[in-house]
Ligand SMILES: Nc1ncnc2c1ncn2[C@@H]1O[C@H](COP(=O)(O)OP(=O)(O)OP(=O)(O)O)[C@@H](O)[C@H]1O
Ligand SMILES: O=c1[nH]c(=O)c2[nH+]cn([C@@H]3O[C@H](COP(=O)(O)O)[C@@H](O)[C@H]3O)c2[nH]1
Ligand SMILES: NC(=O)CC[C@H](N)C(=O)O
């Protein structure tokens with residue numbers, strides 16, 4: 001089945017992924033690719049429309065990225081955002097200059113003319129009755145001369161050409177960012193572009209997607225066997241359910257206990273799957289193996305790479321064991337993972353060369369070059385909310401599908417610096433107390449538990465000691481930090497405003513119940529500039 005699709009060319013903006021999320025929210029399929037793809041690639045992609053992202057660069061610098069010229073020659077609608085607008089202007093014969101003032105944050109622009117992009121979009125009106133739109137800006141440069149064929153479709157005092165369009169060629173461009181939620185009607189604008197202007201069909205719906213995905217998996221796997229890394233998290237559970245639906249007993253799930261899981265997580269995961277997921281699950285205790293490889297290593301990226309490599313070692317060994325088991329298995333030739341689109345993007349997989357890699361996710365950037373198994377990643381194109389939707393459509397229980405995410409490297413990235421078994425055991429107990437209290441404390445205003453009100457919450461172990469007094473004695477023990485965030489996409493996040501009474505109770509319990517920890521702090525950093533995990 002062929003879907004409508006939008007091509008997003010990434011010039012390196014940190015929020016390119018949000019453009020894709022917004023387009024997907026409109027139920028239109030889209031993909032992000034680096035801005036320097038070839039003209040042939042652009043042609044073959046056969047997009048219904050193309051979106052050019054922002055960037056930190058300036059188009060008048062000596063070596064700058066341009067959109068492949070074919071973007072403007074294929075006769076498909078194009079939307080330029082920020083840098084995307086500037087390069088469109090310059091490539092089509094307009095002019096871009098450095099402004100005297102940077103415009104950063106909220107701004108209001110006045111809509112001009114009757115552009116299809118802003119149809120029925122207005123947040124206020126000015127004294128003369130003109131429509132005003134609230135937007136979010138982040139730029140220093142601006143378009144100062146329109147290319148031929150273009151009109152101004154929005155402006156304000158700082159940026160007279162705040163948006164422009166050549167309606168006949170269906171070229172549109174905005175200096176502001178419709179993809180961030182601060183632009184209140186940004187979603188509506190992107191829908192005008194994608195649904196009205198590009199006439200893309202909103203046919204990307206998870207319930208319908210199952211049939212298509214099942215057929216694809218069947219075709220890819222044939223009669224071979226698959227092992228899947230099952231973590232008990234959302235993504236791999238949904239992947240397991242989907243693959244099992246496609247190939248039944250050809251699938252074996254491998255759940256790896258690397259000794260860096262949450263307290264009792266191993267038993268919980270096995271219990272959760274018994275009866276709920278009909279696939280076979282093997283539990284592997286690899287604590288010793290991971291711990292010995294991690295001994296003496298304190299660099300976060302090095303730890304991530306080691307954990308990624310060890311996962312693969314375990315998977316390979318299990319794949320071989322299947323064959324030797326004498327149970328009629330031929331041995332697995334595929335490794336399935338619950339990799340999702342943000343994992344790919346954040347590890348630099350879809351970004352242009354210019355965007356920096358912040359962390360290597362263990363399952364993407366951390367994979368060794370010689371895998372020896374073919375990869376099967378049926379969720380690789382999906383965002384988290386789509387994966388959850390798919391899980392529900394596959395009949396997985398809601399509490400499984402709405403768990404907080406837990407990173408594959410687990411406590412390995414929540415114990416700062418060198419990982420030691422002793423630290424992991426302390427951290428597990430402190431973390432369990434925090435999560436238990438979040439689950440048990442209901443917010444009176446919303447009637448929801450604080451677990452449901454936060455997107456992710458955990459405890460971090462700091463290998464530093466501080467002095468305390470307990471009873472009448474002196475203590476000299478470790479510190480833990482509590483981290484709880486609210487986010488919809490894990491790209492940006494706010495620290496959760498947990499009630500003091502809850503924080504107080506958690507702190508008390510940890511210090512009283514976990515000998516070896518005598519101080520608890522709360523992390524009040526947002527992302528950016530911090531990240532959610534500490535490593
Ligand atoms: N303990 C584990 N045992 C086996 N495979 C694992 C384990 N931890 C992670 N993986 C593999 O790595 C992939 C990526 O991990 P990630 O944490 O992103 O996804 P998840 O655990 O499935 O879902 P969630 O994001 O909700 O935690 C998983 O989908 C799974 O295939
Ligand atoms: O499976 C995973 N393997 C990893 O290597 C990894 N690193 C970060 N995360 C999760 O990604 C989200 C964003 O985290 P950061 O703000 O720390 O980058 C948060 O939800 C993190 O828990 C990972 N998940
Ligand atoms: N966010 C952007 O795309 C910024 C583009 C350009 N560097 C500017 O400052 O105007």
Ligand SMILES: [Mg+2]
Nearest residue numbers: 233406407408
């Ligand atoms: Mg996980």
